[in-house]
Amino acid sequence: MKEVAALAEVSPMTVSRVLRGDTAVSPDRRARVEAAVQRLGYRRNTLARNFRQGQGTGTIGLIVTNLANPFYARLALGIEAAVAEEGLRLMITNTAGDTARERAAIRDFSGRRVDGVVLVPAGADQAYLAEELPAGLPVVTVARPPAGHEADCVLVDDFGGAYAATGRLLAAGHRRIGFLGNPPSVYTGSERYRGYCAALHEAGLGIDDALVKRGQEDMASAEAAAAELLALPQPPTAVFCTNNRNTLGAYRALRHLGRSATLAGFDDFDLADVLSVPVLVVDYDPDEIGRRAAELLRERLSPTGTPAPPPRRVVVRTTIIAHGADEGPAPDQSGR
Amino acid sequence: MKEVAALAEVSPMTVSRVLRGDTAVSPDRRARVEAAVQRLGYRRNTLARNFRQGQGTGTIGLIVTNLANPFYARLALGIEAAVAEEGLRLMITNTAGDTARERAAIRDFSGRRVDGVVLVPAGADQAYLAEELPAGLPVVTVARPPAGHEADCVLVDDFGGAYAATGRLLAAGHRRIGFLGNPPSVYTGSERYRGYCAALHEAGLGIDDALVKRGQEDMASAEAAAAELLALPQPPTAVFCTNNRNTLGAYRALRHLGRSATLAGFDDFDLADVLSVPVLVVDYDPDEIGRRAAELLRERLSPTGTPAPPPRRVVVRTTIIAHGADEGPAPDQSGR
DNA sequence: CTGTTAGCGCTTTCAG
DNA sequence: CTGAAAGCGCTAACAG
Numbered sequence A, B: 001m002k003e004v005a006a007l008a009e010v011s012p013m014t015v016s017r018v019l020r021g022d023t024a025v026s027p028d029r030r031a032r033v034e035a036a037v038q039r040l041g042y043r044r045n046t047l048a049r050n051f052r053q054g055q056g057t058g059t060i061g062l063i064v065t066n067l068a069n070p071f072y073a074r075l076a077l078g079i080e081a082a083v084a085e086e087g088l089r090l091m092i093t094n095t096a097g098d099t100a101r102e103r104a105a106i107r108d109f110s111g112r113r114v115d116g117v118v119l120v121p122a123g124a125d126q127a128y129l130a131e132e133l134p135a136g137l138p139v140v141t142v143a144r145p146p147a148g149h150e151a152d153c154v155l156v157d158d159f160g161g162a163y164a165a166t167g168r169l170l171a172a173g174h175r176r177i178g179f180l181g182n183p184p185s186v187y188t189g190s191e192r193y194r195g196y197c198a199a200l201h202e203a204g205l206g207i208d209d210a211l212v213k214r215g216q217e218d219m220a221s222a223e224a225a226a227a228e229l230l231a232l233p234q235p236p237t238a239v240f241c242t243n244n245r246n247t248l249g250a251y252r253a254l255r256h257l258g259r260s261a262t263l264a265g266f267d268d269f270d271l272a273d274v275l276s277v278p279v280l281v282v283d284y285d286p287d288e289i290g291r292r293a294a295e296l297l298r299e300r301l302s303p304t305g306t307p308a309p310p311p312r313r314v315v316v317r318t319t320i321i322a323h324g325a326d327e328g329p330a331p332d333q334s335g336r
Numbered sequence C: 001c002t003g004t005t006a007g008c009g010c011t012t013t014c015a016g
Numbered sequence D: 001c002t003g004a005a006a007g008c009g010c011t012a013a014c015a016g
Helices: A002-008 A012-020 A027-040 A046-053 A070-085 A099-111 A158-171 A187-202 A219-230 A244-257 A286-301 B002-008 B012-020 B027-040 B046-053 B070-085 B099-111 B158-171 B187-202 B219-230 B244-257 B286-301
Strands: A059-064 A089-094 A116-119 A139-142 A152-156 A177-181 A212-214 A238-241 A262-266 A279-283 A313-316 A319-323 B059-064 B089-094 B116-119 B139-142 B152-156 B177-181 B212-214 B238-241 B262-266 B279-283 B313-316 B319-323
Touching: A002 A012, A002 A027, A012 A027, A046 B046, A059 A070, A059 A099, A070 A089, A070 A286, A070 B070, A070 B089, A089 A099, A089 B070, A099 A116, A116 A286, A139 A286, A152 A158, A152 A286, A158 A177, A158 A187, A158 A238, A158 A262, A158 A279, A158 A319, A177 A187, A177 A219, A177 A244, A187 A212, A212 A219, A219 A238, A219 A244, A238 A244, A244 A262, A286 A313, B002 B012, B002 B027, B012 B027, B059 B070, B059 B099, B070 B089, B070 B286, B089 B099, B099 B116, B116 B286, B139 B286, B152 B158, B152 B286, B158 B177, B158 B187, B158 B238, B158 B262, B158 B279, B158 B319, B177 B187, B177 B219, B177 B244, B187 B212, B212 B219, B219 B238, B219 B244, B238 B244, B244 B262, B286 B313
Parallel strands: A059 A089, A059 A116, A116 A139, A139 A152, A152 A313, A177 A212, A177 A238, A238 A262, A262 A279, B059 B089, B059 B116, B116 B139, B139 B152, B152 B313, B177 B212, B177 B238, B238 B262, B262 B279
Antiparallel strands: A089 B089, A279 A319, B279 B319
8 A cells, every 4th residue: 555655656645545546636636646556456455444443354154064064055056145235345254164164163263253153053062162263253053053053043944844745745645654863862853853743643543663864964875865764664655855955865765676655854955856756845935044144144234233132043934845746646656 | 461460460461471371480370370260261262362463363264065076075075174173164155156255255255354355256257365465365266267366276177087087988899978067157167177088089089968967056957958859859878967966967867767877977876886777987086175275375375485486287087986786788779 | 636654464585 | 481562464542
């Protein structure tokens, strides 16, 4: 900036004013400064500027477990879009589910003075946030509530979606409905299981533990679990899956075994509507999640009159998409 | 930091030394400082530190067109992993293919003093980089070479992969092989088309323009184009697709029309091996792309003896995965 | 309208 | 081993 000032034969202060768009600069000098900026290819140091002004850095930190999972990728995009709209940049860290890395990322982010953090928690407990978070750094968790810590969060209607999907299967005549889910320790896993159970109970059916497989994290283990269900003497005629990897795993099992069953599951995916079995998808809008998360952060950033709103919980609604054939006529084998 | 110093009853300088891990501090004072840091929950301001030291910011900027596309998501993950290994953070911008946003992102990144930029160019020309890039900010483009600008790049073996895949289709007896591709203006689109043509020529076959559809960017248009191919009097018995969206679109068309054909295409995808038609996939390692990109950047960052290596071009090799049935026996309809 | 002074939080340099 | 002084690039707050 000094160089620009020297070349334009003005003080650095005048350069600063021109760059900020301050009107109180004579056209003549303004032109000289602009010419000098041009010639030198000068670019104002955003960091020094923010530093001096003491305001935010204009960055939001995002911590996800697996960017390769379409769900998180889509989520990241939604958040990026939402914060970009407010002129903020996104700093992304992938933890691969490692809670140590999650914690380290929080540390690093707070050291970098991000304006806020969006966190998809990996572990079962986020109490560590209390020690890591400096006062005034807002965090919003996404997809899972912050266990052991007070913070805003944006959730999907896990219970409702699972309840509705299972209900649709029941309405279509299915009576033996399998369950393929991520571990019960994961919030979404337990909530979606609750929804599944509630729908069955409401239909006057009990939970057949033989039909329930919980704990699959990846597609391969989901496929194995699905194969076990299909090997039962009385296999399920439909399977509810708590996430895309389980749904995909279930479909793989069906194909490999040459079997058929109606599939229902959370998260839409690319070929859901052209598979060889009916697929019911519990869908929701990742952009909305991003938007709401950004909103929650923004409200904590701008110091409005109210000092500190209590932790808020936003729930994004789900919709059911019936792909392929309709819900699937109750198959010919008469369960129970 | 001053507060910590005050609480520990030492000078700020001593606090700085402790935090940096400088050994030249008496154990007694060190302990006092550490206690104060603990009590105050103090976190050193990384920005101010970098600022003063005048070195890098420890951040890399990544610009992609569509994070929701599994290809870019996987790429982003590969790059994140590679730079994280060197202790760098990733700042991500999604341009949605908008070159104005791409350019704005470059400006913003340079203002933020990122240490390097990884760019997946959206437009046909990146000559603008010359005016936007301050001296010393290294850029490496990925997936496409930097048109109109000198810079390192990491490419996939587009030609070779397309050539090999088409060759496999020919070897399996296919003679009418359709082509579904992104626009010729896109580097990958034209390279992969070249590979397709080369394989056909080598087999003594000409290019039948009726079988070639170029210009599909999304799944829906790819499906429409595929449907046109299938509606031909002599439809192709196999289709080569230049990217995952075209492959998926082609499969959708097959399913909706109740037809069959062997599919071949760039980019592996989730259910490729359990579809109802044989699928040949041109695969490559996104992690390798990220690693190589990070390497290229690093070499430009650390001022080694050699002042400025010339722009380098790294090509990542591809492999063919035969999914589903094998390449697919030449179907019964005898093309030409 | 323009320039000078001072300081954001930290660290380098140089004296103790 | 410890601290005081100076300054990274920029901009509020004041003078002129």
